[in-house]
Each structure stands twice: as structure tokens, then as C-alpha cells.
Amino acid sequence: xxxxxxxRPWSAPADDAEGQRNRALAAWIDHEARARLLVTxxxxxxxxxxxxxxxxxxxxxxxxxxxxxxxxxxxxPRLMSQARADEARCLTAPGSDGRTWVLWAREVAxxxxxxxxxxxxxxGGAVRFQALIETHLLSPSEGRIVEMLLAGHETxxxxxxxxxxxxxxxxxxxxxxxxxxxxxxxELFAQALAFVVP
Numbered sequence: 001x002x003x004x005x006x007x008r009p010w011s012a013p014a015d016d017a018e019g020q021r022n023r024a025l026a027a028w029i030d031h032e033a034r035a036r037l038l039v040t041x042x043x044x045x046x047x048x049x050x051x052x053x054x055x056x057x058x059x060x061x062x063x064x065x066x067x068x069x070x071x072x073x074x075x076x077p078r079l080m081s082q083a084r085a086d087e088a089r090c091l092t093a094p095g096s097d098g099r100t101w102v103l104w105a106r107e108v109a110x111x112x113x114x115x116x117x118x119x120x121x122x123x124g125g126a127v128r129f130q131a132l133i134e135t136h137l138l139s140p141s142e143g144r145i146v147e148m149l150l151a152g153h154e155t156x157x158x159x160x161x162x163x164x165x166x167x168x169x170x171x172x173x174x175x176x177x178x179x180x181x182x183x184x185x186x187e188l189f190a191q192a193l194a195f196v197v198p
Contacts, residue, residue, distance in 0.1 A: 035120040038108070041081060043069040046115060055120060060095045062120075075152035076103060083107045083116045090189035091152035095122070102189070132180075132192055142176040145169055149185065150192055 029036060035052035039045055045064050048056070056063050062071045071077065073093040082089050083105040093101045102121050109115040129150060133143035141162075148158045155173065159166045182188045 037069070037118040037120075038115045039069055039080065039118055041114050041116065043077065043080065045069055052120070060097075060099065061093065061101050073101075073103075073152075079103060079105045079152075080116050080118070085110065087184055087186045090186055092150055093152060104186075104189075129192055136176070136179045138176050138179060139172070142172045142179070145172050146176050146188070146192075149173070150189065 030049045032049060033051060035055045036049045037045060037052050038047040044067055048064075055061065061073065062069055062076070064070070069076075072095075075091050075093055079089055079091050085107040088104045088106040090102065090104045093103060095101050099122050104119040106117050107114060108117040129143075129147050132138075133146065138146060144162070145158055148161065149155075153161070155169050156166060159169045162169065177183065177188070180188065180191060182191055
């Protein structure tokens with residue numbers, strides 16, 4: 001096969017509206033500033049946009065080895081395994097030089113070829129959510145639990161760290177969600193990003 005032909009993208013006839021939409025969508029996603037990847041549950045990389053390729057070259061958060069996603073964060077594989085179609089799951093992960101990464105994962109294609117859409121964004125320095133806690137009048141315990149949840153900890157681990165029961169953590173979290181007007185971790189992250197202080 002001619003190598004130049006292999007690199008050229010498939011093009012639909014000019015009158016094929018669906019083909020034009022698909023090409024426009026692909027170009028839009030490929031040129032987005034945030035890193036985006038399509039990854040299988042087995043962490044095989046099916047596609048990545050230019051921002052993700054640049055991030056991989058940075059080697060701060062992840063790299064691709066043998067077609068598989070290799071991560072520095074232990075929370076990222078867990079996030080990928082928990083991804084569902086009905087809600088984007090989100091977490092923060094520390095990087096080098098004091099950077100913090102926010103990662104969203106959502107199932108975009110179901111079995112048998114399950115694909116997870118992964119979006120990665122750097123938010124600069126260490127993430128602090130004091131403004132979020134103060135704005136919503138969270139108690140010190142609620143604030144600490146919310147911050148640990150935003151840092152990627154599961155409720156069981158938060159209970160261990162705080163040396164309280166899992167039921168206590170769930171109770172504080174329920175009250176924090178009510179005060180913040182959110183119903184899920186995804187909504188919590190969406191709201192928390194507005195309060196990120198670099």
C-alpha cells in the first residue's frame with residue numbers, strides 16, 4: 001500500500017451530510033485544548049487527540065507503552081473501571097512540579113467493544129477547595145471528606161484515614177451533597193472546578 005494513501009483520512013462524497021458532520025466532529029475533538037483519549041477497559045488506547053499526544057510526551061501523568069495506557073496514578077485505572085455511560089466519573093491526581101490533573105471518564109461505547117472516553121486537564125498548582133467549603137457552609141468534617149473525595153479517595157479509605165465508621169463518612173457526605181445541591185460525584189467535581197485556586 002502506498003504510505004501517503006494510508007495517512008490520508010477517508011473522505012465521504014461532498015453531498016454526504018453525515019460524512020461531513022463526522023469529519024467536522026473528529027477535527028473539532030482532535031484540536032481541543034484538553035487531552036482526550038478513547039481507551040478500552042483493559043487500558044488499550046484506541047485513539048487520542050493532539051493534546052493527549054503532547055501530554056504523553058510530557059510523561060507526567062501517563063504514557064502509552066505497547067499500545068496500552070501506563071499511568072503514574074493508581075487512581076486512574078480504578079476510575080476507568082468505574083466509568084459508566086450514564087455519568088462521567090471524575091477525580092484529581094497529583095503530577096510533578098506541584099501540578100494537579102483533573103480526569104473525567106465516561107463509557108462511550110458498550111460491550112462487546114467497550115470504550116471509555118477519558119478527558120484530562122491540568123489545573124496548575126495544588127488544588128485547594130477552601131472557597132467551595134466556605135461558600136456552601138460545610139462543616140470541617142464535611143469539608144475534609146469532600147476534599148479527600150475530590151482527591152480520588154473512596155469512602156472506605158476516607159473512613160480509615162479519619163478513623164471513623166463508613167456510615168459516619170456517608171452521613172457527612174450526604175449532608176455536604178445537600179448543602180451543595182449535587183447528587184453525584186460527577187456533579188460535585190463539575191461544581192468544584194469553579195472553585196479551584198491554583
